[in-house]
Amino acid sequence: MRFRYTEWNGEEFADQAHxxxxxxxxxxxxxxxxxxxxxxxxxxxxxxxxxxxxxxxxDGLLEKAGARWRLTPxxxxxxxxxxxMEVFKRLHKxxxxxxxxxxxxxxxxxIEGTRPYQFGDPVxxxxxxxxxxxxxxxxxxxxxxxxxxxxxxxxxxxHHTSCSTVILVDQSGSMARYHRFYHAKKxxxxxxxxxxQRFPQDTVDLVGFYSAAAVIPEHKLPLLSPKPVTIFDYxxxxxxxxxxxxxxxxxxxNLHMGLLLARKILQRRGGENKQIFIITxxxxxxxxxxxxxxxxxxxxxxxxxxTLREAVAIARQGIRLSTFALTEDYEYLDWVGFVDQLTKxxxxxxxxxxxxxxxxxxxxxxxxxxxxxxxxA
Numbered sequence: 001m002r003f004r005y006t007e008w009n010g011e012e013f014a015d016q017a018h019x020x021x022x023x024x025x026x027x028x029x030x031x032x033x034x035x036x037x038x039x040x041x042x043x044x045x046x047x048x049x050x051x052x053x054x055x056x057x058x059d060g061l062l063e064k065a066g067a068r069w070r071l072t073p074x075x076x077x078x079x080x081x082x083x084x085m086e087v088f089k090r091l092h093k094x095x096x097x098x099x100x101x102x103x104x105x106x107x108x109x110x111i112e113g114t115r116p117y118q119f120g121d122p123v124x125x126x127x128x129x130x131x132x133x134x135x136x137x138x139x140x141x142x143x144x145x146x147x148x149x150x151x152x153x154x155x156x157x158x159h160h161t162s163c164s165t166v167i168l169v170d171q172s173g174s175m176a177r178y179h180r181f182y183h184a185k186k187x188x189x190x191x192x193x194x195x196x197q198r199f200p201q202d203t204v205d206l207v208g209f210y211s212a213a214a215v216i217p218e219h220k221l222p223l224l225s226p227k228p229v230t231i232f233d234y235x236x237x238x239x240x241x242x243x244x245x246x247x248x249x250x251x252x253x254n255l256h257m258g259l260l261l262a263r264k265i266l267q268r269r270g271g272e273n274k275q276i277f278i279i280t281x282x283x284x285x286x287x288x289x290x291x292x293x294x295x296x297x298x299x300x301x302x303x304x305x306x307t308l309r310e311a312v313a314i315a316r317q318g319i320r321l322s323t324f325a326l327t328e329d330y331e332y333l334d335w336v337g338f339v340d341q342l343t344k345x346x347x348x349x350x351x352x353x354x355x356x357x358x359x360x361x362x363x364x365x366x367x368x369x370x371x372x373x374x375x376x377a
Contacts, residue, residue: 022056026079026222029071031182033225037069071222079222080193083186087359117152125154162201164271165366166262167191170280171210173229173251177281178328181226183355184279187362192218194363205265209258211286211295212245215265227251238295245293252295254286256307263314275320277362281329283338304338311346321348322365328354 029036040053056062061075071079114127130153135145167188175181188206195202206216210227227250240248255278266274286295287306296303311321325339336352343350351361 022061022078023082025056025062026075026082029222030079030185031179034223035225037071037223040069071219073219076189076219076222077193080189080196083190083359084193084197087187087190087363114153115156117149117154121154127153127155162271163199163273163275163366164203164205164266164269165191165274166205166207166265166276167362168207168209168255168258168262168276168278168280169216170253170255170278170282171208171224171226171250172253172282172285173227174281174329175226175326178326178355180281180326180328180355181224183358185221185224187279187359188221190359190363191366192221194366201271203269203271205262205269207258207261207265209254209261211240211248211250211252211254212242212293213254213257213261215261233297236295236297240293240295242288242291242293248293249295252286252297253280253282253284254288254293255280255284256287256303256310257293259307259310259314260288263310263317263319266319273320274318275322276314277365278321278323278342279326279358279362280323280339281326304341308341308345311342315346315348321346323348323350324358324361325350325352326355326358327352 032039053062059074060072061078063070063072114130117126131147131151132145134151134153135147138148138151139146169181169184169188171181175184188204191204195204206218206221208214208216208224216224229251230249231251236249238248258278259276262276266276283299284303284307285297285299286293287303288294289306294303315321321342323339323342325336327336339350339352342348349365351365353361
């Protein structure tokens with residue numbers, strides 16, 4: 001556990017009522033997005049609640065911009081830390097900081113085995129017993145010992161490496177069911193907090209995909225919601241120019257555009273390892289072709305093939321893909337076949353879980369990385 005000490009600013013510590021109101025408000029906002037925050041203007045609050053709300057404003061957690069309420073950066077940071085603590089309560093013990101790789105290096109935790117010294121290696125990692133054994137084998141017994149550079153042996157250690165991650169979050173209409181999007185948001189915020197606190201060399205970007213796809217700025221994440229369903233026809237075949245994407249029905253699942261955008265982001269990132277986490281609850285129902293977005297329901301094979309083709313292109317660039325399939329709707333499990341295909345053609349990883357287990361699954365995957373420890377005798 002890490003502690004950070006700062007000078008006390010003289011303010012009173014938050015009491016239980018204050019903390020409880022903040023937690024309740026944040027849960028309300030996470031559940032219902034921006035609409036929930038604006039409801040504060042019309043909610044009937046008791047005198048005590050109004051005083052506590054004013055205290056949130058005084059503490060710099062809540063503010064008004066014109067006629068609209070908004071969360072301050074301090075509040076967003078507090079939500080992220082709270083989400084991280086909730087996720088870590090469920091994680092198994094024993095994780096180490098840094099991402100293990102199959103390669104040994106410097107600066108990591110010592111592991112089994114030694115290796116010969118190379119020019120430039122730190123002498124602090126010298127394994128004395130193995131070094132002396134090499135000297136005795138070369139020169140035989142007797143004093144004084146004549147140690148040469150060729151005798152030096154060093155401890156093996158894990159190599160800690162940087163990692164760039166893009167989280168692709170499904171914003172289609174079905175993500176509103178079973179609190180799926182709520183759990184996805186909390187998980188993404190926990191990732192931001194984790195990387196900021198423990199892995200500052202890593203990066204994380206968030207992309208929402210629906211009928212189109214867009215980067216989600218960190219400060220907008222708590223207020224985000226799934227796209228509302230606006231078409232209830234049994235069959236939909238629409239072709240919409242990309243330039244008019246915002247005028248089209250928004251509740252479809254365009255994983256293809258999400259992958260295209262994720263790849264562009266990772267091309268700009270400098271992490272030694274790159275990965276994409278896909279959080280979804282259904283197979284693609286939209287894709288990009290030329291200058292048009294095709295919105296199709298029920299899903300068609302062509303949409304799946306175009307999406308898989310982009311996923312394969314990403315995997316060939318050395319980017320790891322992990323898919324987190326939310327499976328509360330067991331009667332709709334036919335779509336899981338797409339996840340199986342995606343995992344197979346990209347040699348990626350798939351997790352089938354309920355929304356409540358999402359944070360645990362993603363954190364376990366992130367902390368273990370795409371690698372395993374390698375031991376060299």
